[in-house]
Amino acid sequence: MTDERPTALSVAPLSDHHDRAAFSCGVDSLDRYLRIQAGQDVRRRVASCFVLLGEDGSRVVGYYTLSSTSIALAELPLAIAKRLPRYPSVPATLMGRLAVDHSRQGQRFGEFLLLDAFNRCLRAEIASFAFMVDAIDDRACAFYERFGFRRFAPQERRLFMPMSEIAALFR
Numbered sequence: 001m002t003d004e005r006p007t008a009l010s011v012a013p014l015s016d017h018h019d020r021a022a023f024s025c026g027v028d029s030l031d032r033y034l035r036i037q038a039g040q041d042v043r044r045r046v047a048s049c050f051v052l053l054g055e056d057g058s059r060v061v062g063y064y065t066l067s068s069t070s071i072a073l074a075e076l077p078l079a080i081a082k083r084l085p086r087y088p089s090v091p092a093t094l095m096g097r098l099a100v101d102h103s104r105q106g107q108r109f110g111e112f113l114l115l116d117a118f119n120r121c122l123r124a125e126i127a128s129f130a131f132m133v134d135a136i137d138d139r140a141c142a143f144y145e146r147f148g149f150r151r152f153a154p155q156e157r158r159l160f161m162p163m164s165e166i167a168a169l170f171r
Helices: 028-043 109-123 138-145 163-169
Strands: 010-013 048-053 060-072 089-095 098-100 130-134 158-162
Touching: 028 048, 028 060, 028 098, 048 109, 060 109, 060 130, 089 109, 098 109, 109 130, 109 163, 130 163, 138 158, 158 163
Parallel strands: 089 130
Antiparallel strands: 010 048, 048 060, 060 089, 060 098, 130 158
16 A cells, blocks of 8 residues: 655755746736746846745745845944944845745745745855845735844835844744
8 A cells, every 4th residue: 555645845946847837826926937037047046946845746836036135234223233344235145036826825835935045044154144035015024024024214125134033033
């Protein structure tokens, strides 16, 4: 008798054998990015894309992207900036996109992917002072703010969290 239970969900770097065609999160720009642009960005090394795979191991049910960026010291709150070296900018990691297929929304897969990205950044050997996100709308801003992200300015949708605070989440 064979064991017919589905395998667990897994996160992996995007590759050509992953089925992206059926992915739909309800935001056209995020759907299009995964289907058309993500592979090109990975090949050109401008972004890394990590996918949450369904039980079959090939269907993408969520994804996020990571890339390097920097934060101008003047953009940070004074209380944080004054503890940093007086460089014009500090290194950061940018999560440019985060999306979950509509069939899996409301099941905390967005949170799972965010924590996976945090863990991946903490394990990296390249220094990064903060983790930044570009929230697509106010609902996304609220999602990130629940985890302790702060906006650079009150009306902006770019948010950040120091890596020291992320590391504390894993202690």
